[in-house]
Amino acid sequence: MNRNPAQTNEALRDKHRLRAEYLATFEGKRKFILGDVACAYGALFAGCNFFGAYPITPASEIGETLAEELPKVGGFFVQFEDEIASLSAVIGATWAGATAMTATSGPGFSLMQETIGYAIMTETPCVIVNVQRSGPSTGQATKGAQSDIMQARWGTHGDHEIIALSPSSAQECFNLTVDCFNLAEEYRTPVILLADGEIGHLRESIIFPRLSDIRIVPRRKTKQIRVSSELVPPMAEFGEGTFIHVTGSTHKPDGMREAESQSVHDALVRRLYAKIDSNREKITRVEKEVPEDAEVAILSYGASARPSRGAFLRAKEENLPVGFIRLITVWPFPRKDVSELSRKVKKIIVPEMNLGQLAREVERFTDCEVIPVSKIGGVSHTIDEIYKVVRSALR
Amino acid sequence: MNGENPLLSYLRREILPTAFCAGCGCGTVLNLFSRAVDELQINPKDLVCVTGIGCSSWIPSPYFKCDTLHTTHGRALAFATGVKIMKPHLKVVVIAGDGDIAAIGGNHLVHSARRNIGLSVFLVNNGIYAMTGGQVAPTTPREVKTVTSPYGNPEAPMDTVGLVCAAGASYVARWTTYHVMQLKSAMKKALQKNGFSFVEIVSQCPVSYGKSVGMRSASEFLKMYKEKSVRREKFSRGLQSAEDLTDKIVVGEFVDTDRPEFASQLREVTTQNGI
Numbered sequence: 001m002n003r004n005p006a007q008t009n010e011a012l013r014d015k016h017r018l019r020a021e022y023l024a025t026f027e028g029k030r031k032f033i034l035g036d037v038a039c040a041y042g043a044l045f046a047g048c049n050f051f052g053a054y055p056i057t058p059a060s061e062i063g064e065t066l067a068e069e070l071p072k073v074g075g076f077f078v079q080f081e082d083e084i085a086s087l088s089a090v091i092g093a094t095w096a097g098a099t100a101m102t103a104t105s106g107p108g109f110s111l112m113q114e115t116i117g118y119a120i121m122t123e124t125p126c127v128i129v130n131v132q133r134s135g136p137s138t139g140q141a142t143k144g145a146q147s148d149i150m151q152a153r154w155g156t157h158g159d160h161e162i163i164a165l166s167p168s169s170a171q172e173c174f175n176l177t178v179d180c181f182n183l184a185e186e187y188r189t190p191v192i193l194l195a196d197g198e199i200g201h202l203r204e205s206i207i208f209p210r211l212s213d214i215r216i217v218p219r220r221k222t223k224q225i226r227v228s229s230e231l232v233p234p235m236a237e238f239g240e241g242t243f244i245h246v247t248g249s250t251h252k253p254d255g256m257r258e259a260e261s262q263s264v265h266d267a268l269v270r271r272l273y274a275k276i277d278s279n280r281e282k283i284t285r286v287e288k289e290v291p292e293d294a295e296v297a298i299l300s301y302g303a304s305a306r307p308s309r310g311a312f313l314r315a316k317e318e319n320l321p322v323g324f325i326r327l328i329t330v331w332p333f334p335r336k337d338v339s340e341l342s343r344k345v346k347k348i349i350v351p352e353m354n355l356g357q358l359a360r361e362v363e364r365f366t367d368c369e370v371i372p373v374s375k376i377g378g379v380s381h382t383i384d385e386i387y388k389v390v391r392s393a394l395r
Numbered sequence: 396m397n398g399e400n401p402l403l404s405y406l407r408r409e410i411l412p413t414a415f416c417a418g419c420g421c422g423t424v425l426n427l428f429s430r431a432v433d434e435l436q437i438n439p440k441d442l443v444c445v446t447g448i449g450c451s452s453w454i455p456s457p458y459f460k461c462d463t464l465h466t467t468h469g470r471a472l473a474f475a476t477g478v479k480i481m482k483p484h485l486k487v488v489v490i491a492g493d494g495d496i497a498a499i500g501g502n503h504l505v506h507s508a509r510r511n512i513g514l515s516v517f518l519v520n521n522g523i524y525a526m527t528g529g530q531v532a533p534t535t536p537r538e539v540k541t542v543t544s545p546y547g548n549p550e551a552p553m554d555t556v557g558l559v560c561a562a563g564a565s566y567v568a569r570w571t572t573y574h575v576m577q578l579k580s581a582m583k584k585a586l587q588k589n590g591f592s593f594v595e596i597v598s599q600c601p602v603s604y605g606k607s608v609g610m611r612s613a614s615e616f617l618k619m620y621k622e623k624s625v626r627r628e629k630f631s632r633g634l635q636s637a638e639d640l641t642d643k644i645v646v647g648e649f650v651d652t653d654r655p656e657f658a659s660q661l662r663e664v665t666t667q668n669g670i
Binding site: 089257 | 440460463470481670
């Protein structure tokens, strides 16, 4: 093992150069690839150098791609014995300096819930991809769904906030994976890419950006044990002599466990909550086209946003008073955008591939009528199905 | 020197005394671990202790002054694997209980040993779930009455040493808290081993386990360990049978070999492919 720090730094520089050289071969190229594969390349471009894997349909292609590509950029791919181990190793690797990710689908996501809470409590930046599939249980293993929306929000026990982004195309699988890594670093928290089987297994053209065009948020590091309660504190790294203590138990700002204290717990958990909640406007992103005269709006995300957009475009062609809003950030929920929309229109139609999970959240922040358009069974909505609801809502 | 124990410099002394009950074996393990680190002159800067949930997880976390990662129940080995892969020059140590890494984390124990990841694992086996109040564990002997086996334990105890031997560990030993010198030397060997090294430490819990077997002091336990321990060599030529071993604690070294270590293999396979 190399114990000489000077040599290690040189080796690191070599690694960075090799990584940049390899990724440069993709820059500006157009490739016809799966959403899952695009997600894997997004991770590479974002600087991911550790991936904890466990095979599961429809997310396996993310791991398969990274198994091949990570060693070429000096990173590590390890297939573990289960999804709990994958995420646990991701967290361990992150404390040893890695930029790390894991990917799974419903059953694996369920297994990871306790460990997601650990990442939240220990403020470990990492990315968890959930390519949602139809459940409960084994369900329709090969079919897409959007039924983990609420599990992503509330799956782990205890009070917490979470960040989850929802891609609607292969290109967005790439782009939003990069964003997930950046948000993870910015807020020192696990971030979920909430994809779905439809998008993960969708083959589409994507254009690889230039490395220099990608904004990367570096880790804010420290070699000091913290004593103050910054909203988002810098992070120590193992092996640098900081003697940091990391625990999932309630702890003081210096990391030391103090599980009996009401005030220590209150301060810690409220801060973890506030660092996301108070930055809601900064984190949330939507794409919208709502004409001034709109009476009905279609609100959707992920796979179901595609036929939703189709229905919107048809209505637009026919000069119907219809608007469209697509949530790119699902969590924290874009309350402001949805509230504003509800003051403009009379009805909001929410197509999603579940039995109305996000529609309920929309209802919480709207004054107008919310019409869920649920479809389950592993088949996405057709444009027609949504268009018909639009027509009847306009009547 | 003012008569103070020099090993105190290895501890986060501002949080002492420890939370361990009087007579708990965890103190002995902390003592011997500190001595092993001291005698091997391991710089605590190069040491990471990873633990899970349970009394013995508290041995290094938070008491030992190095980087300490106190994780979820049963998953310490998986977290530790992530650390070791990224920084293979660090000594990564897992100190955990039987309920933690033999029961809920048993899967990770099997696969970490199989993978031969370079971790030093000290399994503190007190035969019970002590922190939660004395529930039956996979290591509790048959017929022992606990709060969740009130009519006597109907299950056979788990041989964690046999398990990790079969799974492919590089170094495997078992000692009790009575065998302090042998235990310290096994800990030192484990800390120096390149691959997966595992020492089972049979350790007393006079409180939660003690109430199950009617032994309320550490000395009673240590006396029992002395009487029941049999050197492994006595069973080395196929004389080992279930009956021979009933009520015995087989101590000694079981494996000491060199196999390719995982973190270096992971690098090796890509280099071999010209990457």
